[in-house]
Amino acid sequence: MKSSTFRKLLAIALLAITSTVGAEEVLRLGLLGNKFNKSFSAGVFGFAQERQVFEQAFKKDGVKVEWTFYSAGAPALNEAIANGKVDIAVYGEVGSIAGKAGTLPTRIIAPNGLGGGKNYILVPATSNVSVPADLKGKRVALSRGTAPQLLFLRWAREIAGISDKEIRILNLGSTDQEATFLSGGADVLIGSNLDLVDRGLARILSVIDADANPIFAGFGNVVVTQSYLDAHPERVQTWVDAYVKIAAEVADERYRNDFVRLAGKTGTSAKSARNTLPKDLTLAYAPVFDAYYYTRLRTAIDDCRRFGMIPRDIDAAKWVEPRFLEKSLKDQGLAEKWGALRSAPGPKLAEEAKP
Amino acid sequence: MKRLLRTILPPLSVQLAVLLAWYLSGKYELVPTTLLVPPERVWETAKDMWSTSELQTHVGWSLRRVFLGYLIGSGAGIVLGAAVGISRRAQVWLGPTLDIFKQVPVFAWAPMMILFFGIEEASKLAFVAVACFYPVLLNTSQGVQSVQSRHREVGEAFGLSRTRIFLRIVVPSAIPSVLVGLRQSIALAWMAVVSAELLGAESGIGYFMTYSRLLFQMDGVIVGVLAVGAIGILTNALLGGLERWLVPWTKEVA
Numbered sequence: 001m002k003s004s005t006f007r008k009l010l011a012i013a014l015l016a017i018t019s020t021v022g023a024e025e026v027l028r029l030g031l032l033g034n035k036f037n038k039s040f041s042a043g044v045f046g047f048a049q050e051r052q053v054f055e056q057a058f059k060k061d062g063v064k065v066e067w068t069f070y071s072a073g074a075p076a077l078n079e080a081i082a083n084g085k086v087d088i089a090v091y092g093e094v095g096s097i098a099g100k101a102g103t104l105p106t107r108i109i110a111p112n113g114l115g116g117g118k119n120y121i122l123v124p125a126t127s128n129v130s131v132p133a134d135l136k137g138k139r140v141a142l143s144r145g146t147a148p149q150l151l152f153l154r155w156a157r158e159i160a161g162i163s164d165k166e167i168r169i170l171n172l173g174s175t176d177q178e179a180t181f182l183s184g185g186a187d188v189l190i191g192s193n194l195d196l197v198d199r200g201l202a203r204i205l206s207v208i209d210a211d212a213n214p215i216f217a218g219f220g221n222v223v224v225t226q227s228y229l230d231a232h233p234e235r236v237q238t239w240v241d242a243y244v245k246i247a248a249e250v251a252d253e254r255y256r257n258d259f260v261r262l263a264g265k266t267g268t269s270a271k272s273a274r275n276t277l278p279k280d281l282t283l284a285y286a287p288v289f290d291a292y293y294y295t296r297l298r299t300a301i302d303d304c305r306r307f308g309m310i311p312r313d314i315d316a317a318k319w320v321e322p323r324f325l326e327k328s329l330k331d332q333g334l335a336e337k338w339g340a341l342r343s344a345p346g347p348k349l350a351e352e353a354k355p
Numbered sequence: 356m357k358r359l360l361r362t363i364l365p366p367l368s369v370q371l372a373v374l375l376a377w378y379l380s381g382k383y384e385l386v387p388t389t390l391l392v393p394p395e396r397v398w399e400t401a402k403d404m405w406s407t408s409e410l411q412t413h414v415g416w417s418l419r420r421v422f423l424g425y426l427i428g429s430g431a432g433i434v435l436g437a438a439v440g441i442s443r444r445a446q447v448w449l450g451p452t453l454d455i456f457k458q459v460p461v462f463a464w465a466p467m468m469i470l471f472f473g474i475e476e477a478s479k480l481a482f483v484a485v486a487c488f489y490p491v492l493l494n495t496s497q498g499v500q501s502v503q504s505r506h507r508e509v510g511e512a513f514g515l516s517r518t519r520i521f522l523r524i525v526v527p528s529a530i531p532s533v534l535v536g537l538r539q540s541i542a543l544a545w546m547a548v549v550s551a552e553l554l555g556a557e558s559g560i561g562y563f564m565t566y567s568r569l570l571f572q573m574d575g576v577i578v579g580v581l582a583v584g585a586i587g588i589l590t591n592a593l594l595g596g597l598e599r600w601l602v603p604w605t606k607e608v609a
Contacts (some may be wrong), residue, residue, distance in 0.1 A: 078571040082389040102571035145569030170474060170555035181428050185474030309570055
């Protein structure tokens with residue numbers, strides 16, 4: 001009896017040991033899902049996913065790359081990071097800033113694109129609003145805690161001369177925004193879609209052109225958890241090397257149609273994708289931490305704080321960990337490739353840079 | 356005193372144990388403190404919110420919505436429940452329709468609420484009212500129907516009018532059941548107000564919790580949870596007091 005129990009215990013122990021030995025190492029990538037819940041990414045990560053860039057880079061080390069798309073958006077991604085389910089996360093400025101302000105131990109290891117294209121401030125076709133300043137006290141339908149909130153409040157401040165306290169934000173999910181606007185429950189709508197204008201139900205009050213005015217350009221961040229960075233700095237380097245390589249190749253006008261095609265895989269219409277793609281792809285997807293990037297990051301943190309979206313300040317310089325990217329650019333002979341380009345737009349912003 | 360201690364001590368000790376577990380799990384990082392923010396930080400956030408009146412504002416708005424929605428929904432539930440319970444004709448005419456709508460989850464009403472009542476306060480009150488309506492309706496009709504026929508017969512034997520039978524016999528007999536419905540509804544009202552405040556709200560504890568979660572301010576979420584819990588305890592105590600005052604005999608029987 002005793003011997004049988006011993007044998008069983010031994011078998012369990014052996015099974016546990018062998019399963020540990022055989023366990024595959026995994027690098028867990030967390031990305032934002034899309035409204036159609038498709039497991040595809042747009043932008044540079046769309047190319048990386050399609051060509052299995054990271055999988056190839058880690059093949060020799062026996063590390064499996066796992067892609068998880070969080071369709072519940074940045075809050076879900078932040079919660080997954082906090083739960084230790086994600087090693088490297090790719091998301092927008094507001095989500096990543098909110099996570100960091102919520103004391104998530106993350107470090108930015110690469111930028112991920114600079115938004116461009118056009119967004120529109122729409123009012124009902126019959127509205128008596130004729131100039132942006134008329135929106136004082138009006139109701140805008142948008143999702144709070146998202147990039148559109150930051151964009152709209154920046155527009156209100158810069159163009160309409162209205163503070164965030166002088167406008168009423170109706171916090172609505174994307175599907176309810178249009179319904180509320182059409183039923184007269186909201187006076188303003190923001191977006192890149194002009195369907196309502198085409199149908200004669202809305203008119204454009206203002207065009208927000210991120211290409212013409214960089215303050216309206218959103219951007220993305222790639223962050224790694226501090227624990228993963230401490231445990232596997234060499235893997236972070238391998239990952240950044242692969243990322244820089246693919247970004248350097250596809251951040252080029254020749255790939256514009258492919259950017260549109262990949263956006264289509266996430267459920268975005270070609271028309272909408274063309275409308276929101278930056279005018280200068282080389283500039284937008286440059287994988288560099290330059291004065292331009294730091295200024296965008298600092299401005300976004302300041303604005304999130306000013307608009308009450310984060311409870312505390314973030315030290316941008318300490319948040320960014322540039323050594324991996326710098327090494328990659330140097331090793332791949334790309335250190336000088338984007339320097340001249342990125343000093344061109346937004347001279348006012350570049351002057352205020354805080355590297 | 357001894358009785359009071361016997362009543363308060365057991366739940367209080369459980370609550371203190373939960374608080375201690377929460378504190379220790381944060382102190383020794385047994386769970387991610389970014390998600391389960393330690394109590395001392397939550398306390399700081401609550402204090403900050405109190406000093407700027409942010410907490411009072413949000414709680415005030417939610418209380419207002421809960422109170423008015425509850426009043427409308429449970430009021431309608433009592434009236435219709437009594438009608439269906441007492442009148443065979445009302446049951447025939449209204450029963451099937453009420454049964455059909457009973458199957459619809461309250462959250463499914465959201466688009467209709469916006470359509471009929473707009474995005475402002477009316478739709479939020481309607482949302483809470485719908486959530487409160489059915490538990491009160493069902494319990495009231497059940498309470499009225501379960502009045503023992505011999506009690507009615509005694510009333511009739513004493514020559515009481517139908518109105519007096521209703522007021523002196525049916526109502527007192529149905530009150531315990533109505534109160535059960537009212538208690539169920541108040542819990543649902545709080546659940547509903549959190550959902551209602553997703554419908555384009557600019558204030559309220561549900562709005563605040565959702566917004567805090569969106570911006571990964573988990574201390575704010577916990578402050579909201581605790582505020583709802585504290586108000587829930589107060590409301591329950593209030594309803595318990597009301598029950599003891601209205602139907603003291605149920606306690607005696609128990």
